[in-house]
Amino acid sequence: METSDGLFPPSLAAALKKLDPEDGEQVLEYFKTHALLTREKALLQASVRDQKKLLVENGKLKKDIEQLRGQLQDKQRRRTVRALFSPPPQTVSPASTISANQPPFPVGATEAVPGRRPTSPQEKRERRGRRRGERRAEGGATGHPPLEAEPLADVFRLDLRVGRITSARRHPLATTLFIQQVDVGEAATRVVVSKLGENTQLEELHGALVVLLCNVKACKMRGVVSQARLLCCSNSTDITELLVPPTGSTPGDRVTFFNYPGDPDRELPSKERVWDRLQPHLQVDCRGVANFKGCSFEVRGKGLCRAPSLTNCTIR
Template identity: 40%
Template sequence: MMALNTFNILRGSGSMLFSVSLHSPLSQFLPITTTTLKYQSPNVLLLLSHTQKPFRQFCITTSHFSDEIDMVKIKEAANTLDMRVGRIVNVWRHPEADSLYVEEVDVGEQEPRTICSGLVKYIPLQHLQNKNVVVLANLKPRNMRGVKSNGMLMAASDDSHENVELLVPPEGSVPGEKIWFGSVDEKENLPDAASPNQIQKKKIWELVQPHLRTDDSCIAALGTATMVTISGAVSSKTLKNARIS
């Protein structure tokens, strides 16, 4: 009954952390066999025994629902990122930074954008010329060793970060084509792109990036939402279950 009362007091907190401890004062009410169930919010502790299955199941269901709601919000935020198909029209080594390339990238604007990327260690220069890429276009421009970089090339990397591949737009994509997370049918209902100031102030990239990975088929995704253009899915050439940044 004590655990039940605790549940009634705390259940309004949404996603919760459940923990059963044999050292707790409540351990006398619990069976010897215990289980720890861990969820998002560490500010709530709830002790449940195996005999309280209905309440435990309710809490698990509630927490999973809360996780799904969070991912919906993260997807909405992710779709305010201005991601576009780009084509590298020129590339050279940065004269002041050994690890950087400087690329001129056609993203469907009047002039190509200048973008710096730390890919020297991973991709030969000749493999970048005329390559179609994914560009994150609404970041604040950054001065990188004397060169103003206006955007970011998105890439997949394995956990060791020894292997890095640029994300590849689907066949038939053209520079400037919009990229988003979800299905092709969702294109007409996408939110407006955030301004660079909003991206920085709301830390949208920091919110979204930890959830970006390739799947078992090298398809880029945000959780279960595929990264797509009107032509199909964005992918990595060979990296499976890889981080995207």
């Protein structure tokens, strides 16, 4: 049997009052309050889990909608091209048909169709030119590729990871370039060439935790091959700061976006220019938090990535 509030049986309440007549009521009230708080905490955690699940499902639905929209636009463009350049259907006049019992024309003779004048050589040349123009418009002779759906450029395609700079030195051929050895949780460190401010001190770089874009194609910068991209933020006065991962991060931790779930590319295709299309949407907000279209850079279970002191600036 439970009490009217559904928390404790009457026997337990009676036992507490018997053991401690003076404070039994207070002890019982304390237990009731603790039980109610525990129940409310469990309900709150369940609602938070449901909310996160809904956000993940919304992200997937958004991705599917974008893909379907691209496919629909592609079909509409192809249909428009066919409607513009396809020749009109030719209607055959009954008077132009040849009777089955009519003798064949001799070689070199032309058929005289009632109501139609003979075609001149100049008209034939113009007709052939129009046909070639139609074929070129369909993408065969001009070298232009056929219309295709624009590839999806979403932020989950970026392989962003936490790294630790183990050594740094200035580039011998450029005063604004720095060469760093960065540990990103792999068997060997990566060489990263980055453009920082002229006032950057080497002592500040050594041992610093940074955010790296790891799936860019390796490129040579002033004779040194760079194997990743170091993310910085800068404002209109050309002040540059390194983007800082949350406290407790370790080399190799993934930087993710809650509203954009998905696995990154093994290597970003250079032809799609994914970074160039996403970079204008990478910002530091008024709180100093790095975000993509309002969704924060997050190391799961550890916190958000921030700028040390800058706000309302771009990430590059």
